[in-house]
Amino acid sequence: MFLWLTLGLCFAVGASTAEPNKTHVVANVTHVEPNGTHVAASRTHATPIDPNASPKGNQVRPFFVFGDSLVDNGNNNFLITTAKANKPPYGIDSLTHQPTGRFSNGLNIPDVISEYIGSEPTLPYLSPELKGEKLLVGANFASAGVGILNDTGFQFVNILRMPLQLEYFKEYQQRLSNKIGEKRAKELVNQALVLISLGGNDFVNNYFLYPFSVRSQEASLSDYVRYLISEYRKILVKLYELGARRVIVMGSGPLGCAPAERAQHSVTGDCATDLQAASALFEPQLTEMINHLNTEYHGNVFIAANTQLMHHDMISDPQAYGFVTSKTACCGIGPFNGLFTCSPLANLCPNRDEYVFWDAYHPTERASRLIVQQIMNGTHNYMKPMNLSLSKSCQDGFRVCKDHIAFEIRPNELVEMNEASLLSLPVDFITRIESKSNTNQQTENSHRAFFVFGDSLVDNGNNNFLATTARADSPPYGIDYPTHRPTGRFSNGLNIPDIIGQHIGVDPLLPYLSPELKDEKLLNGANFASAGIGILNDTGVQFINIIRMPSQLSDFETYQKRVSDLVGVEKTKKLVNEALVLITCGGNDFVNNYFLIPNSIRSIQYKLPDYVPFLISEYEKILMRLYELGARKVLVTGTGPLGCAPAILALHSKQGECANELQQAANLFNPQLVDMVTALNKKLGGDIFVTANTNYMHLNFINDPKAFGFETSKDACCGQGPYNGLGLCTPLSSLCENRDAYVFWDGYHPSERANRIIVDEIFNGIKYVEPMNLSTFMALDSKRLSP
Known part of the structure; x- marks a missing residue:
């Protein structure tokens, strides 16, 4: 399980809750580190967007990002605020090895999603480079420290709170209209993928920021969560009014398990109980609110990612996912490296891929990749009403071959579309999926x-x-x-x-x-x-x-x-x-x-x-x-x-x-x-x-075992002779202590952990399974099995 928190710097603050200034102060950008967009861009081969083409087939859709430090690509570098990631060793594993404004050692969640959908990484909206053709790629409006509420993160002073992010989205569309025309701009926004990450800061940097905070005196935790959900709903409605039609809504994650919270609230390394209770209340209510909102809009506009449930196993058993620890941050100071953010003077681990957390609150690039894999391919328990891999695959109501999808509008009546995907399907087509999804899920899980x-x-x-x-x-x-x-x-x-x-x-x-x-x-x-x-x-x-x-x-x-x-x-x-x-x-x-x-x-x-x-x-x-x-x-x-x-x-x-x-x-x-x-x-x-x-x-983790959490792909765990490769495993063989560190168990056969990776790819993969992955294959059979 991974933490989906936002910037958690602690400052001595007063009790004032005055409405934060909604304007922002632009810093002297000549002294700010590069925003890093070019760093990530070289990692993906994106399909260019043709401003004159309709978004069909392989045409890449724009990507818009809103929220907090989990998804900020560098907007705060252009602001006078303490909520920045513009000093080493942030960005140590980016291609330039320089800070980019991302709260990561390398890529963050939006970057990895961009890789999946074939898009260039989104530029921060405040970047002067966001102009001309680059507007067609989309934009990142996120700002570290923000929350659902305007008084969240007030200690950071000058950040882009949600009303301002939404105002900038409106301004962006006007700039886009000036370039390609109003009709085409509206079409691009309607077809775009949108990601929003909010909620963590409303607990960490508001309700639980200090004892007897204003919000904690105003409302019990359960009442506060309901209030947050109602305010979050207003933000999502505003996104819809501004043209968003495909929105991934990330939850808060396991708030109490971040190294920062362990450092402040735990002697033995246990997760902070109060914050975990907050997560447990917030996530299901967020999903329920989204379900109602989708019903109101007669379509699956919003997709809820239950990040609390999604990553519980990874926090609880990091070794099973190739990590060494989920308690200690790679970069930081104090207990669990959990005090303050990463800095040039902080402790720094040599192998970032072994750590779930990069700093006191934020996942490493490798953890972010696993998070996105769940967003793309996770089951109905974690992604509702569907996962994002439908952009490459299919769901109930589709007949998928590699090059076409036939969508059932009425029983036995099919409409075929070349290279169709969730992202390219008209919204009225998508509305027809949910009516069958509950039946599908029940059938999928029935005994076979x-x-x-x-x-x-x-x-x-x-x-x-x-x-x-x-x-x-x-x-x-x-x-x-x-x-x-x-x-x-x-x-x-x-x-x-x-x-x-x-x-x-x-x-x-x-x-x-x-x-x-x-x-x-x-x-x-x-x-x-x-x-x-x-x-x-x-x-x-x-x-x-x-x-x-x-x-x-x-x-x-x-x-x-x-x-x-x-x-x-x-x-x-x-x-x-x-x-x-x-x-x-x-x-x-x-x-x-x-x-x-x-x-x-x-x-x-x-x-x-x-x-x-x-x-x-x-x-x-x-x-x-x-x-x-x-x-x-x-x-x-x-x-x-x-x-x-x-x-x-x-x-x-x-x-x-x-x-x-x-x-x-x-x-x-x-x-x-x-x-x-x-x-x-x-x-x-x-x-x-x-x-x-x-x-x-197999070759993926044979060629780069460490990227998958293995120590070696050449030596067998059990055997004898060179590479432990002679004969089968016997009671007299050399036996490794940690089987999870080995790709091969004996001279020919994978370890259980390697088998799990293979099966995950079989169920959820896109690239190596033809004509579709096994999750899709099983789902397509559900109509015939349903009563």
Whole structure:
């Protein structure tokens, strides 16, 4: 969980609550650090905005930002105020390594959102550079220290409070109209994405600023929260009146857990109770207010990001997300580095990516990236009524292929739009989504069976029941599983099917060979996978007794007969049709076949470029057989980066470089798999199969493990020899202490933490899942499942 607070500087202040001056004083900008816009701009390749074009397809929409220090891109650099981030080491990880006015070590939340939507970073509205064509990109009106209320942050004196930010938005539109005309300016504003972040300062820098503050004497906390919500509503209504039609509204976050609050209110590092109570009251009321406002406007104009709930796990368990600490700030002084803001004299951590908090109140760039990932891809629990990834993907009422969306206006009547997205859909189209969203959510979360086929990446223990060497039945396999015992999974804990099961609400699947798989447990589904198998029957011959694909498919047929005996033929057919199916094949056909020994039979028969199409053609037969057996929602994963596993490095690498031939194989296989699946879907007349390019998913954290919170992607956690890559993990192997720091658990298989990242990408990713991610894939089926 991350803190969504704003500037929290503490000053000795009087009790005066006089209305702050609504004018601002411009500082001598010749002595102000650069605002940093060019710093962030070089990180994204934005599509230029054509002032004469209508906002369709890939045309980038403007982006407007309002609020506080979480989203301020440097407006306060142009003001005479203490609420600035214009001194080192702010901006230490920007490309110029200079302060930019952002309260971050690098990029902040708006910058990362800009990367997602393909826009240039927004310039501060007060920047003299915001003119000409740059007006078309949008603008950032945010100002550190502001709140919902005008008396919030009064100690900072000269900041852009919300009435002034909204006035500047009106002024901006007039400037835009002068450039491109009133009609076109109105259209651009209507189609723009808007982000607003408010609320934290109204507690930290107002109600709880000092004992017996004016606001705390005027109202109880519960009454104060209701008052804040009513005032926030007025701001959102004003945004709507000014033309905003797509607005992300960020909540306050876990206020009491910032290093600043721990430093002032905690001896043991606990979160501040009063501020946490404020968050717990504020977030749900904000969501409820937005729901009512959307109903009033007959459309989903506003999207609520529940940042309190969204990041609770990350604050509570930072190591699970690759952080070292969520209590101590990277930069600061005093307990938890939580006193005052970051300065040239403050303590500074060497690795910012290990810290949730950059300074006493604000997230690091890495934390901001994870926050935005939730905004883009988070579930309905955190993003209501939908997440922002709909700008790239889809939601209920859409039929999505890569290049088009068909929107259902009336039952069975579809309108197609090229490269459509949430951001480009007319507002009257968006209004039709919410009426179905509650039904969708209920259906999405209803029980489905889950079936798994494939190799050791997804085997839950079938090989434990076979006489084979391809087993994971000895410690320390399973060391981090709930029982801390081997389970047959080739993992320190959970594997990919387990984590997918968690996402869809299914109990961990029993191996098909398990005697426990009977009666009601059959209705959950089954795992048919067997370590060592491949697409081809001659793959893994050295393991002798494994369940090759024809046998797995035959077992699936037998399973259906067993379920039919239990619930009848029709219910069985329905259960199988509605189930999610996962299949993982291909890696062993290279590692344990083509490249197993020099001059293997298959390598003599085929050159690698010919072998891959042969594999793909055989894989297609397997997928067709799954379809014939009733599978209608099938996730097909690729091979992964074959040449980069520790086992391959140990055999083929002197300096840790990936093995070229095996990487070439992966690079040939995965795109052809996508092409085959695309053609198969077309042939079958629907999106039956989804492909996950696990090669690229893996490569991201293999190439830059530290960016994902890992220490190494070359050494296995458990093994022996170079890179711990020789043989499987055994009781006599070298074993790492912190499995979460390793990409690979053993010579070939990911750690549980790596599996979680892979599954998150499968569910929420945009780039590596075709034709859509699994969250979308499951949502699209909801209409057929709903009563």
